[in-house]
Amino acid sequence: MKQSRVDFTKVDAALLPTIILVGRPNVGKSALFNRLIRRREALVYNTPGDHVTRDIREGVAKLGDLRFRVLDSAGLETAATSGSILARTVDMTGNVLVRSQFAIFLIDVRDGLQPLDLEVGQWLRKHASGIHTIVAMNKSESLDEHGVLTSAAGEAHRLGFGDPVAISAETGLGMAELYQTLRPLFEEYMFQLPNNGLNQDDPTSEAEANEGDESKLPLQLAIVGRPNVGKSTLLNALLQEQRVLVGPESGLTRDSIRAKFQFDNRTVYLVDTAGWMERAGKEKGPSSLSVVQSRKNLMRAHIVALVLDAEKVLSLIQLYTSLRPKVLAIVCSLLSG
Known part of the structure; x- marks a missing residue:
């Protein structure tokens, strides 16, 4: 694996390139997020009729010698009813696109290209036209390399984002190929930043810099x-x-x-x-x-x-205040009896 020309370990964390993971529900975005940050932080659960991820989760990813920020987003359902939970998660994903320079568009290769995948692709072209998007065919570990997988790759071209990368967030298959795809894109992005984004004043980490204080x-x-x-x-x-x-x-x-x-x-x-x-x-x-x-x-x-609900706490205080004389009277009666 050819190494990057940029030492990402010395780049200011705030200047690292940012990737957002997008796709329809249950295609493996959170599983890929966990693999990239190298710990099980995002919940992963098979819920075909529901969404586990509803919020934007952020972490620093490590892929070979690459370092970058990664955002895990909720599954996109573009036809969600206005005001519903699904519609609000779509709006929230749209709002954080301004923080991203790249996107990994995940599809479940075992399901084939679904109508909702095409809708997500249209949504990305409309809302993320300035973001470089890479299609990742997740859950590819069960498909043969030259038969079904080749056919699926051809089908994924219909999304209009170039050659897809076959990966498995669960097993780690295809991470080397994903690295080779991302490395030149990240290098080009970093070379456009002043000083390549290097933290020249203090290359040590925050914890090391403040050690002892x-x-x-x-x-x-x-x-x-x-x-x-x-x-x-x-x-x-x-x-x-x-x-x-x-x-x-x-x-x-x-x-x-x-x-x-x-x-x-x-x-x-x-x-x-x-x-x-x-x-x-x-x-x-x-x-x-x-x-x-x-x-x-x-x-x-x-x-x-x-965090407490002030109204409920006040109600409990009022209830206690109103009952206190009666409780005291009962206690006194029992003690005197």
Whole structure:
């Protein structure tokens, strides 16, 4: 594998090229995201009739000697009813396109090219005309190289984004080919930046630069609470962007979303967790995975922000205040009797 002419380990993280993963639901975007960042951070669950990913998740990807930012997005359904959860996730994906220079358009090669794939392709041409898009035929591990796979590649050309790359996010098949496709694109992008985006003043990492000074080390802050108390609204307000989906529906957040935030010259990693459900131990499917993920983030956090619904807390206080004289009277009666 030929190495890149750019040392991406010395590039300022804010200047790294950014790729957004797009495609219809359940084609393996989150699985590819996990493989690229080299840890299981995004929830992956087979839900043919539902979407596991609803928010924009961001991480730093490592592919060979390449380093780049990667965004995991919700499955696109362009015909979603206005105002619905699906429509709002499509709008949110459209809003973060301005942060991306490249896109990986995933299709499920085992299903063949679906009408919704063609619709997603049209959506990309309309909303991401300035973004270089690469088609990745995911789940290719079960297809033979020269028969069905060749036929599928020909079919994928109908999308109009050039030669597709056959990959398997689950097994790692095709990562070398994806590297060869991305390397010249990233090099060209970096050479257009001043000083190639190199952090010449301080090439060390933030943790190394602040070693020994605990007041400057990054903080992990987890936002927790029951469903629909405003955790995601708080995270969006702090970031000043629509990073996570909000609305009146219960249980919108499934993934624990981690985002970088600067406060008083200190880096804070905000984590928006899924709403803490009652009887969570009996939940199944994505809900149970959300609970496990939330607990892991709580264990890693330096600070936990517990978000409460002020109206419900006030109601409890008022109820307690109204009942207190009666409770005291009953207690006194029992003690005196």
